[in-house]
Amino acid sequence: FRCYNDMHRSTMTTENGNRSATFASPPMTSLSMGLNTYKVSVDDMFGANRAKVISKLQQKNIGKGSIIFLKGGAALNRFDTDHEPLFRQESYFIYLFGVKEPDCAGSIDVDTGFTTLFIPRLPKEYATWMGPIKTPQHWKETYNVDNVQYVDDVEMMLEKQMTPTENISGKLLLMKGTNSDSGNTYEPPIFKSTTLNSLADTYSLFDVVAESRVHKSNAELRLLQHVTELTSFAHVYTMRNTSPGMMEYQSESLFRHYCFYNYGCRNLGYTPICGCGPNGAILHYGHAGEPNARLISDGDFCLFDMGAEYFGYGSDITCSFPANGTYTARQAAVYNGVLDAQRAVYKILKPGVVWVDCHKAAEGEIIRMLIKLGLVVPQDKSVEELVEMRLGAVFMPCGMGHFIGIDTHDVGGYLTGQPERVMQPGLKSLRTARVIEPAMVLTVEPGCYFIEHLLNEALEDSSPFVAHLNAELVNEFRDFGGIRLEDVVAITDTGFVNYTLCPRTVSEVEYVMAGGKWPPMKDEAPELCRDRLTDPNPLPPPPSC
Helix, strand or coil, X not given: CCEXXXXXXXXXXXXXXXXXXXXXXXXXXXXXXXXXXXXXXXXXXXXHHHHHHHHHHHHCCCCCCCEEEEECCCCCCCCCCCCCCCCCCCHHHHHHHCCCXXXXXXXXXXXXXXXXXXXXXXXXXXXXXXXCCCCHHHHHHHHCCCEEEEHHHHHHHHHHHXXXXXXXXXXXXXXXXXXXXXXXXXXXXXXXXXXXXXXXXXXXXXXXXXXXXXXXXXXXXXXXXXXXXXXXXXXXXXXXXXXXXXXXXXXXXXXXXXXXXXXXXXXXXXXXXXXXXXXXXXXXXXXXXXXXXXXXXXXCEEEEEECEXXXXXXXXXXXXXXXXXXXXXXXXXXXXXXXXXXXXXXXXXCCCCEHHHHHHHHHHHHHHHHHHHCCECCCCCCHHHHHHHCCHHHHCCXXXXXXXXXXXXXXXXXXXXXXXXXXCCCHHHCCXXXXXXXXXXXXXXXEEECCHHHHHHHCCCCXXXXXXXXXXHHHHCCCCCEEECEEEEEECCCCEEECCCCCCCHHHHHHHHXXXXXXXXXXXXXXXXXCCCCCCCCCCCCCCC
16 A cells, blocks of 8 residues: 655645746735634645646746736625525636635736736625725735736726737636536636737636646645545544434534534535435435435434535545444445445555546455345456446446545546546546546545446346346345445555545444544554544644534
8 A cells, every 4th residue: 555654745746836937925824714723825825826827838838928817706696686695716716816705806927927816896885784895905915916906997907918019919818618527618708808809818728727726736735634634523523423313414514513613614515415324325415305304213324425615625525334333234244345445446546547447446346345245146257347347337336536626526537638538337427537646636435326226227137237136135235325435535656645534444433433532542444544543633623522
């Protein structure tokens, strides 16, 4: 196992960019939620992100005098009402500027790094309802930018910056591209100015910024480690306080409380999944139509997939455990198979490995477990042949993991020049097929799910899998639900480090459910590479549980 340890701490490859150009050096400031919450260095984080993007653009020989321009997210009302839902900033704008407020924009000079933040010009009535109106100087100092202007002056300011001369014929670099997870397109702004529209370049920027987000800086890695550790302990708190007779949403509320009350995480990275019993087989349970609203019964197995978010960066962890604190033999068998799938991935996870091969390694262990239980009958096939037949997709139809960062399913999975999506069952759900590289951060989340319609299809006479399934035993598992184990890992030059500090073995889970101390004094599964699990203080202690 290629774990990240003290010997490797100085070998992390990052892309902080070539800062040979003249960049502004404002005083160091940080963002936090007060008290003892984590401090995010504005310059080390967002200033470094800008420097990285600029360096990549300079290497592409973008014309001298070119300007990057992005619009932030807009404050919206709920349908036709005056209710304003809690705003969360657009992700690319977070990456380059770190600004949490809505209705802003920003520009960056590619030659010099000179950064202008455009802020909304608010009416005086704003102060009555929303609080004091912040001055341009406040914005400048908070976000360490070089200049602050009002957003209604954007076109005038850009025209001044973009005026071509004999030696300068820069482009106005705008974002346009498709998110390979959602299929949605990031659309560039349309200007009233014909001059700006004529200078617009919507081809050069998107892939550069998306690729920059794939490889995390040291500051990003530190924040992702922090938010994953607090998410880990929030899961432990939730597990300990979940029991038969509760509703699933009560467990969700415990997790939300722990993250917000103790560590200032007002947002979560995504809608919590608290599936118990058969709901554990619903991959993205917890949405408006299935709102974590089932009564948890004695004997249920719980699949809780939840992650905190802090200043735009999130975590994504799944724990699966028995609601009553004790595994049945059947639950333990499936659970250990999924844990072995994680171990199989960790045995090979390092730079140079293809992510698709990691997925197949996990599938192989799931199939081995199902063979041991008698659900899968190999006949004359090896496990490897069953994997290539795509039998594993019957029980693990989703991808084994994904990039994570500012978005839960972070960008960069299928950019131009990278391996294309493999259009086969299971593999087509992978959110990337890339070769693993240092400074990537991904989830490793194998699972085994007993999904009604997939089992029905696999057992049809015309199915290529029917000869390899014991229908009688498969039918006994129809109400089992599902088991998923999901960790957040960062790739190093030599292997990886597992930021997740959750109980993972059967004995660890039962120990925690019985009230045992966590994190433990001894790591009984060092192959999981939970580097800081036995650190006396992996995370500042919360003011309250």
